Amino acid sequence: MTDKAIIDRPVVIIGAGPAGLTAARRLRDLGTQGVLVVERNPEAGGLPRFCGHPGWGLLDFGRVWRGPVYARKLVAAASGVEILTDATVTALHPGGRIEVSSRSGPMTVHAHAALIATGIREAPRSARLVGGSRPWGVTTTGAFQEMVYAGSLRPFRRPVIVGSELVSFSALLTARHAGIRPVAMIEEGPRIVAYRPGDWIARWAFGVPVMTNAHVVEICGTDRVEAVLVERAGHRERIACDGVIFTGQFTPEATLARLGHLHVDPRTGGPSIDDRWRCSDPAYFAAGNVLRPVEHSGFVAAEARRAADSIATALTSQDASGDAAVAVMPGGAARYVYPQRIVSREARVMLYGRADREHRGHLRVAVDGRIIAERRVHARPERRLAIAIDAGGLRGAAALSFILD
Ligand SMILES: Cc1cc2nc3c(=O)[nH]c(=O)nc-3n(C[C@H](O)[C@H](O)[C@H](O)COP(=O)(O)OP(=O)(O)OC[C@H]3O[C@@H](n4cnc5c(N)ncnc54)[C@H](O)[C@@H]3O)c2cc1C
Numbered sequence: 385m386t387d388k389a390i391i392d393r394p395v396v397i398i399g400a401g402p403a404g405l406t407a408a409r410r411l412r413d414l415g416t417q418g419v420l421v422v423e424r425n426p427e428a429g430g431l432p433r434f435c436g437h438p439g440w441g442l443l444d445f446g447r448v449w450r451g452p453v454y455a456r457k458l459v460a461a462a463s464g465v466e467i468l469t470d471a472t473v474t475a476l477h478p479g480g481r482i483e484v485s486s487r488s489g490p491m492t493v494h495a496h497a498a499l500i501a502t503g504i505r506e507a508p509r510s511a512r513l514v515g516g517s518r519p520w521g522v523t524t525t526g527a528f529q530e531m532v533y534a535g536s537l538r539p540f541r542r543p544v545i546v547g548s549e550l551v552s553f554s555a556l557l558t559a560r561h562a563g564i565r566p567v568a569m570i571e572e573g574p575r576i577v578a579y580r581p582g583d584w585i586a587r588w589a590f591g592v593p594v595m596t597n598a599h600v601v602e603i604c605g606t607d608r609v610e611a612v613l614v615e616r617a618g619h620r621e622r623i624a625c626d627g628v629i630f631t632g633q634f635t636p637e638a639t640l641a642r643l644g645h646l647h648v649d650p651r652t653g654g655p656s657i658d659d660r661w662r663c664s665d666p667a668y669f670a671a672g673n674v675l676r677p678v679e680h681s682g683f684v685a686a687e688a689r690r691a692a693d694s695i696a697t698a699l700t701s702q703d704a705s706g707d708a709a710v711a712v713m714p715g716g717a718a719r720y721v722y723p724q725r726i727v728s729r730e731a732r733v734m735l736y737g738r739a740d741r742e743h744r745g746h747l748r749v750a751v752d753g754r755i756i757a758e759r760r761v762h763a764r765p766e767r768r769l770a771i772a773i774d775a776g777g778l779r780g781a782a783a784l785s786f787i788l789d
Contacts, residue, residue, distance in 0.1 A: 396495040401430020403672025406502035410692035424472040429455025443682025504518035505533035507633035519605035521627040541628025548576035549632035634677030651720035663693035739763035
């Protein structure tokens with residue numbers, strides 16, 4: 385039996401996607417030595433590695449690249465930081481003790497601070513309770529893109545796309561790249577989830593009919609997918625196809641937090657944080673899509689830079705963690721809000737959330753029944769809600785509400 389390695393590091397970053405790599409680069413630029421990034425895949429870069437369409441890099445590099453190019457730029461920009469690939473963090477313990485399983489064996493890392501940047505995962509068929517047989521040709525967008533861009537495969541020619549979030553359009557772009565012609569985009573709701581004119585783009589630019597108020601009840605086929613049964617307005621329709629791409633319905637990849645000792649917000653599905661990006665154990669911070677599903681990479685990179693600033697401050701000062709935290713609660717049509725706690729008292733703090741349904745009205749922040757910020761909004765479930773508050777006004781408060789009414 386080999387001895388387990390035990391090492392000390394000032395900072396461990398879990399996940400080498402846009403969030404983890406941006407935080408690593410920022411910490412290097414701030415002069416923090418000895419940062420270790422741990423990545424379970426054989427290569428660093430995160431989700432963009434397999435997303436070969438353009439649309440990456442504008443906000444953080446001022447250029448528009450394809451996903452794999454963006455991933456390589458992120459890795460290059462973090463040069464000098466140690467990145468351990470093929471290594472999975474398997475457990476988080478109180479105070480920054482982290483278990484890692486790597487090709488050279490198990491290892492325990494004692495970190496003064498750790499950043500959780502493990503991203504999201506897409507709901508597969510098993511999580512969607514779709515009946516029928518188990519033929520080959522059923523996948524998610526992420527797996528589809530990996531097959532096309534990394535494996536140069538064409539897994540099917542006439543799939544249906546289930547879902548109509550932004551990521552569903554990423555699946556359409558990937559299909560076009562591979563010469564695949566989807567036969568339908570199927571959405572349960574009364575209109576597509578992505579911004580308008582997404583339905584026009586699907587129909588006219590890609591030639592793919594969009595079926596709303598419809599859901600897949602059964603997948604048919606013995607070896608391969610042959611058709612799906614779709615229910616719409618009480619009627620069932622059989623659509624011939626040779627594949628099914630389940631898109632969207634993301635959840636944060638927060639297993640480490642959930643299985644460990646960190647508080648997970650049931651509304652976001654990610655670790656709850658304060659406005660300095662700290663989790664319920666002050667040794668741990670979190671940034672990127674693990675906080676909530678799903679933001680674009682530019683937004684994620686900006687979050688990671690701010691989290692890195694907080695980590696650098698925490699390493700060099702006795703900055704208080706969680707003392708007299710003001711709890712932030714969603715209200716009205718707000719589905720969630722983060723940060724879930726505010727510890728700053730002088731700074732301007734941004735609160736972010738989402739609505740649980742389309743809603744025109746006001747976004748208000750209230751403390752003890754007093755409105756401290758408000759603005760008019762047209763909220764939709766896929767649209768980010770953001771509002772700034774002056775944390776100076778929170779002295780003596782125990783809780784504040786983020787209300788969409
Ligand atoms: C299909 C699709 C298309 C998209 N298109 C665009 C686009 O065009 N433009 C854009 O800006 N954004 C796009 N996005 C959003 C973009 O992918 C995310 O904003 C970005 O990847 C989030 O970065 P992240 O670092 O938080 O997570 P990720 O990129 O998911 O990286 C997380 C990393 O953590 C690693 N990890 C997880 N658990 C562990 C563990 N236990 N141990 C070690 N490592 C671990 C993972 O392997 C992964 O590398 C798209 C998203 C999807 C799903």
